[in-house]
Amino acid sequence: MVDDYDYAILGLAHTLTILKEFEAAIKLYNSLIANEPENPRAYNGRANVYRLMNDFDQALLDVYKALELDPNYGTAFATFAEIxxxxxxxxxxxxxxxxxxxxNKESIEYSLKEEDVYKPFFKDDRFLKIIDKYNLSVE
Structure with missing residues (x-):
């Protein structure tokens, strides 16, 4: 079970990722995984860092592990899509x-506004059909 300390470390690792302090973020995710090896959020967070570093092979390994641990983890599917x-x-x-x-519709709503990876799809018919199906907006 993830405790308050682990949530705090996840938050710090996420902040370091936003600040592009990738090596420091990876160290925190590694520590979380060592402490809580069944935590899909730690694997997904590290996958996201590897994605941002363009290390897609390592990112895929981590996102696969996150989804193995929690097959209904929507944010991991978003990371998988981004990879x-x-x-x-x-x-x-x-x-x-x-x-x-x-x-996890809410996570995607946020990502559509914040993640540049989705912007090339904003005029793509297939993408827009999915957006419409779930009543999302790309504005």
Whole structure:
């Protein structure tokens, strides 16, 4: 079970990621994983850091582990979609993007505004159909 300390470390690691302090963030995620190896949020957070570092192979390993630990973890599906967008695996992108919305619509609403990875899709018909299906906006 994740305790308050682990939540605080997750928050700090996320902040370091936003600040592009990737090595420091990875160290915190590694510490969390060592302390709480069944924590899908730690694996997903580290996957996101690796994605931002363009280390897509390592990012995929971590997102697979996050989804193994929690197959209904919508934010991990969003990370999976973002990795596939970077790799130009469009079918996988759309599949995982829709899973992310279905499981955690609020997270995707935030990401659509904050993550540049989605912007190239804003005029794509397939993307817009998914957005419409779930009553989201890309403005």
């Amino acid at each position: 596939n967008a970077h790799k130009n695996n469009l079918n996988e992108f759309y599949l995982n993007f829709e899973n992310a919305i279905r499981l």
